[in-house]
Amino acid sequence: MHLKIRSPESNQIIKVTIFLFLGLLLLAVLSLVNKQVVLKTVYNPEYFRLPDHVETVITGASDMQFGLNPELIKNSCNIARPAEDYFYVYYKIKFLLNSNNRIKNIITGYNLGGLSKNREDDLYDHQSAQFHKCYFMLLDKYGVDKIYRRNKDFYFFYAKYCFGVPLELRQELSLWSDILFKKASIYQYPFCGRFMNRKGQVARPFRGVYFRNAFLGKDNQLVPKSKIMIEYIEKIAQLCKEKGVNLILISTPVHHSLTERFPSYYLQLGYQTMQKLKEINPQIKYYDFSTYTLSDDCFLDEAHLNSKGNNLFSKEINKLL
Amino acid sequence: MSFNSPNFILFFPAVVFIYFAMPHRYRWVALLCASYYFYMTWHIRYIGLLFSSTAVTYGTALLLARHSEKKRRKLYLSAGVGFTLGILFIFKYFNFFNHMGRTVFRFLNVSYSIPDISLPLPVGISFYTFFLVGYLIDIYRNTAKAEKHFGVFAAAVAFFPLLLAGPIERAKSFLPQFFEEHQFDFRRVQNGVILMLWGFFKKLVIADRLAIAVNQVYQHPEQYHGLPLIVASIFIVFQVYCDFSGYCDIALGAAQVLGFRLTNNFNRPFASRSVSEFWRRWHISLSTWMRDYVYYPLALNKHLNGKWGIITATLITFGLIGLWHGAEWKYLFMGCIYGAAIAYEILTKKVRLKIGEKIPARLYDAFCLIATFCLINFSFIFFKAANIQQGFYIVTNMFSDFELRWIDIGLSSTDIAIALAALVLLEAIQLIQSRVDIEHYIATKPRYMRWTVYYTLVFAIIIFGIFSDTKFIYFNF
Numbered sequence: 001m002h003l004k005i006r007s008p009e010s011n012q013i014i015k016v017t018i019f020l021f022l023g024l025l026l027l028a029v030l031s032l033v034n035k036q037v038v039l040k041t042v043y044n045p046e047y048f049r050l051p052d053h054v055e056t057v058i059t060g061a062s063d064m065q066f067g068l069n070p071e072l073i074k075n076s077c078n079i080a081r082p083a084e085d086y087f088y089v090y091y092k093i094k095f096l097l098n099s100n101n102r103i104k105n106i107i108t109g110y111n112l113g114g115l116s117k118n119r120e121d122d123l124y125d126h127q128s129a130q131f132h133k134c135y136f137m138l139l140d141k142y143g144v145d146k147i148y149r150r151n152k153d154f155y156f157f158y159a160k161y162c163f164g165v166p167l168e169l170r171q172e173l174s175l176w177s178d179i180l181f182k183k184a185s186i187y188q189y190p191f192c193g194r195f196m197n198r199k200g201q202v203a204r205p206f207r208g209v210y211f212r213n214a215f216l217g218k219d220n221q222l223v224p225k226s227k228i229m230i231e232y233i234e235k236i237a238q239l240c241k242e243k244g245v246n247l248i249l250i251s252t253p254v255h256h257s258l259t260e261r262f263p264s265y266y267l268q269l270g271y272q273t274m275q276k277l278k279e280i281n282p283q284i285k286y287y288d289f290s291t292y293t294l295s296d297d298c299f300l301d302e303a304h305l306n307s308k309g310n311n312l313f314s315k316e317i318n319k320l321l
Numbered sequence: 322m323s324f325n326s327p328n329f330i331l332f333f334p335a336v337v338f339i340y341f342a343m344p345h346r347y348r349w350v351a352l353l354c355a356s357y358y359f360y361m362t363w364h365i366r367y368i369g370l371l372f373s374s375t376a377v378t379y380g381t382a383l384l385l386a387r388h389s390e391k392k393r394r395k396l397y398l399s400a401g402v403g404f405t406l407g408i409l410f411i412f413k414y415f416n417f418f419n420h421m422g423r424t425v426f427r428f429l430n431v432s433y434s435i436p437d438i439s440l441p442l443p444v445g446i447s448f449y450t451f452f453l454v455g456y457l458i459d460i461y462r463n464t465a466k467a468e469k470h471f472g473v474f475a476a477a478v479a480f481f482p483l484l485l486a487g488p489i490e491r492a493k494s495f496l497p498q499f500f501e502e503h504q505f506d507f508r509r510v511q512n513g514v515i516l517m518l519w520g521f522f523k524k525l526v527i528a529d530r531l532a533i534a535v536n537q538v539y540q541h542p543e544q545y546h547g548l549p550l551i552v553a554s555i556f557i558v559f560q561v562y563c564d565f566s567g568y569c570d571i572a573l574g575a576a577q578v579l580g581f582r583l584t585n586n587f588n589r590p591f592a593s594r595s596v597s598e599f600w601r602r603w604h605i606s607l608s609t610w611m612r613d614y615v616y617y618p619l620a621l622n623k624h625l626n627g628k629w630g631i632i633t634a635t636l637i638t639f640g641l642i643g644l645w646h647g648a649e650w651k652y653l654f655m656g657c658i659y660g661a662a663i664a665y666e667i668l669t670k671k672v673r674l675k676i677g678e679k680i681p682a683r684l685y686d687a688f689c690l691i692a693t694f695c696l697i698n699f700s701f702i703f704f705k706a707a708n709i710q711q712g713f714y715i716v717t718n719m720f721s722d723f724e725l726r727w728i729d730i731g732l733s734s735t736d737i738a739i740a741l742a743a744l745v746l747l748e749a750i751q752l753i754q755s756r757v758d759i760e761h762y763i764a765t766k767p768r769y770m771r772w773t774v775y776y777t778l779v780f781a782i783i784i785f786g787i788f789s790d791t792k793f794i795y796f797n798f
Contacts, residue, residue, distance in 0.1 A: 012507045023776060030780075133789075155327060156788045169784040174735055194729065198544040300544070 035164025038176045043137045045098035047179050060109035066196045066304040067252040072314035081193030085119045086232040091138040097243045110249035112266040113214025120226035124150045133157045134190035197307045210303040237281040251290040255302040322362040324571045345502045349476040356479035367443040375478045377404045378453040385460045386467035398461045409450045417648030445485040447798050456492035465493035473499045482575040486795035488584045488606035503580025512760050513577030518778050520570030525786030527743045528563035531556040537731035542715050546722035549730050557701045568793045589751050594689035596662040636660040651709045658700040
C-alpha cells in the first residue's frame with residue numbers, strides 16, 4: 001500500500017486556505033445579515049420619524065446649523081450639518097419627506113458659496129468623501145453614479161451600503177437596536193446634525209478663510225459656478241413643489257468683511273438662480289439676511305453666528321414664519 | 322498609499338509573494354522597486370530627493386571608509402551630513418528661520434527680500450535623513466562598516482515599512498539583515514500578520530475614534546471651555562500613542578513577514594514614573610538616536626562640565642527633539658518642557674529620594690505616575706494645538722467657566738465607552754506581554770481557540786473601526 005504523506009508546507013497552505021475560507025464565509029454571512037436586517041431597518045424611511053410637534057425642518061450647512069435656534073422657532077428642528085451642500089440636502093429632504101407628512105416648511109440656506117465649483121469639487125475630494133459617507137445610503141442610483149464614478153474613495157461605503165460589508169457596523173447597530181426598542185431619535189442618524197449654540201468669537205481680524213474656500217481656486221482665481229449644485233437646488237425646489245411643502249431659502253447674516261468682498265459674478269449668479277427657482281416653484285420664499293446689520297460680537301467667525309447672534313436672528317425668522 | 326488604505330491590502334501580499342518567489346540574491350531588487358513605488362504613490366517628484374540623499378550618503382560612506390586621515394574624514398563627514406541635513410533644512414526649516422530673519426531685519430529697519438519656499442514637505446524626510454546621518458556618523462566613528470552594494474543600501478534606506486514614519490533604524494544592525502536569506506517561515510509570517518492586525522486595531526478602533534473628538538475641539542477651541550477641553554486634551558495623548566504605536570506595529574509586523582527585525586519604538590510609556598523614563602519608553606528609536614548622536618557628544622564635551630553641563634546638554638537635546646517634529650515654536654516649546662522637567666529631575670534627585678523613603682512606595686509611585694502623565698499631557702496640548710498661542714488659550718481655559726455639563730464633542734457615549742474599553746484592553750495586553758510572551762502563549766493553545774482570537778481581532782477592526790482613511794500623525798514629520 002502506498003501512503004501519501006503531506007509535507008509541512010502543504011499542510012500550512014491547507015490550514016491558511018481553510019482559515020481564509022472560514023473568514024470569508026463569516027464575512028459573507030455577516031454582510032448578508034447586515035444588509036437584509038440592520039441596514040434595511042435603519043434606512044427605512046418609515047422609522048425615520050420626526051417628533052410629533054415638528055412642522056418646520058431646518059437643513060443645510062453650518063451657516064444654518066449655527067444660525068437658527070429651533071427653540072426660538074416654533075415647532076421646528078434643526079438637522080443641518082457642516083458642509084452639507086445642495087447635492088446632499090436634496091437626498092436628505094427626499095428621505096425625510098417620505099415618511100413625515102406633518103412637515104409644512106423646509107428651511108435651507110441659500111449662500112453664494114454653495115453655488116461655486118469648489119463645493120462641487122468637494123464631492124470628489126478625498127477628505128470630503130469621509131465626511132459625506134453618512135449620506136451614501138440616501139443616494140439614488142443617479143446620485144451614486146454621479147459621485148462614485150469620479151471618487152473611488154467611496155469604495156468603503158460602496159462595499160458597506162451596496163454589499164452590506166459590516167464596516168463601522170457599530171454605528172448602525174446601536175441605532176438599529178434603538179429602533180427595535182423604539183428609543184431612536186432622529187439625531188442618532190449620522191446624516192442628521194444638531195443645532196450648535198456656541199459662545200465666543202474667533203480671533204480678529206478674520207483671515208478671509210471662508211471667502212477663499214467659497215470662491216477662490218488653488219490659483220487664487222475666482223472659480224466658476226457649479227452645474228451640479230445648481231441642478232440639485234432646482235431639484236429641491238421641484239421636490240418641495242411636488243410634496244406640497246413650503247421651501248424657505250435663507251441667506252444668514254455674515255460679517256460685513258465678507259459681504260464687502262462678494263464677487264459681482266456670484267451676486268449675479270445668486271439672483272439668476274433665484275429667478276429660475278421661483279419659476280420652478282413659485283411658492284418659494286427667500287429671505288436675504290446676508291447684509292443684516294449685527295454687531296461684531298454676534299459672530300463666531302465671518303460666516304457663522306454665535307449664541308448672541310443666533311438668538312437675535314432666530315427671533316427674526318420666527319416672526320416671518 | 323497609506324498602511325490603512327485598501328491599496329495596501331493588495332500591495333503588501335503582492336510584495337511578499339514576489340519577494341519570496343525571487344532568488345535570495347535578487348530580493349533587494351524587489352524591495353527597492355516596491356519601496357520606490359510605495360514612496361511614489363505619495364510624492365512622485367520627490368523620489369529624486371530620496372535617491373540623491375541615498376547616493377550622496379553612499380558615496381560619502383565609501384570615501385570615509387577609504388581614508389584614515391582625520392581632517393579629510395571630518396571634511397567628508399561634514400559634506401555628507403551637510404548635504405542630507407541641508408535638504409531637510411530647505412524643506413522643513415527654511416521658512417521658520419526665514420520668518421525669524423525677516424522679524425529681526427524689520428526690527429532693525431533693514432529691508433529683507435528673501436521669499437519663503439512653498440513646497441510640500443516630503444513624507445518621511447525626517448526619518449530617512451536621520452537614518453542616513455546616523456549611518457555616516459557610525460562610519461566616521463568606525464562603529465559600522467560602509468555598505469558597498471548600492472542596491473542593498475538604497476533598498477535599506479527606502480525600505481517601505483519604515484520609510485514614512487520610522488522607526489529610525491541603525492545601519493549596523495539593519496543593513497546586515499539584507500544579506501540574510503529569509504525563508505518563508507509560517508510561524509514568523511503568522512506572528513507578523515497578527516502584529517499588523519494589532520496595529521490596525523490601535524489605529525482604526527482607538528486612535529481614529531478619539532481623533533473625532535480631539536479634532537472637533539482643537540479645530541475651534543475658542544468654542545469650548547472647561548470639561549470638553551480637558552477631555553479632548555486627555556484623549557490627545559492616547560490618540561497620538563495609538564496612532565504612532567499602531568503605525569509602528571504595522572511596520573514591525575510587515576517587516577517581520579519579510580524576515581526583518583526592526584526596533585520596537587514603544588514600551589508602555591504611560592507606566593513611566595518620570596519624564597526621563599517616559600523618553601526611554603516613547604519613540605525609543607528617536608530618543609536613542611538623539612542620545613547617541615547629540616546628547617553624549619554634548620555631555621562629554623570638555624566645555625560643558627558637571628551637573629550644569631549635563632543640564633545644558635539635556636535642554637539642547639530636547640529642544641532639538643521638539644524641533645525634529647516641525648519648525649514651529651510650539652514644538653520647540655514642547656521640547657523645552659521635557660528638557661526643563663528632566664533638568665528638574667536631575668537637580669532634585671537627592672531630595673526626591675529622601676521624600677520617597679518617607680512615603681509608602683506604592684503611594685509615591687502612584688503620585689509619580691500621575692504627575693508624569695499630567696506633564697506629558699500638558700506638553701501634548703502644544704503638540705496638537707495650531708500654534709503656541711492656541712496652546713496657552715486651551716491651558717488657561719481648561720478650568721475657566723468650568724461646569725459639569727456635557728457638551729457634544731463629536732463622540733457618542735457608546736463610542737467613548739468603546740475607546741476606553743479598548744484602551745483598558747490595550748494596557749492589559751501590554752502588561753501581560755511584559756511578563757509573558759503572548760505570541761508563544763497563543764501558539765500553545767488549541768487551534769479553535771487561536772482562530773477565535775484571530776477572527777475576533779479581524780471582526781473587531783471591521784465592526785468597531787473608523788474607516789476614514791486618515792493619515793498617520795507622524796507622516797507629517
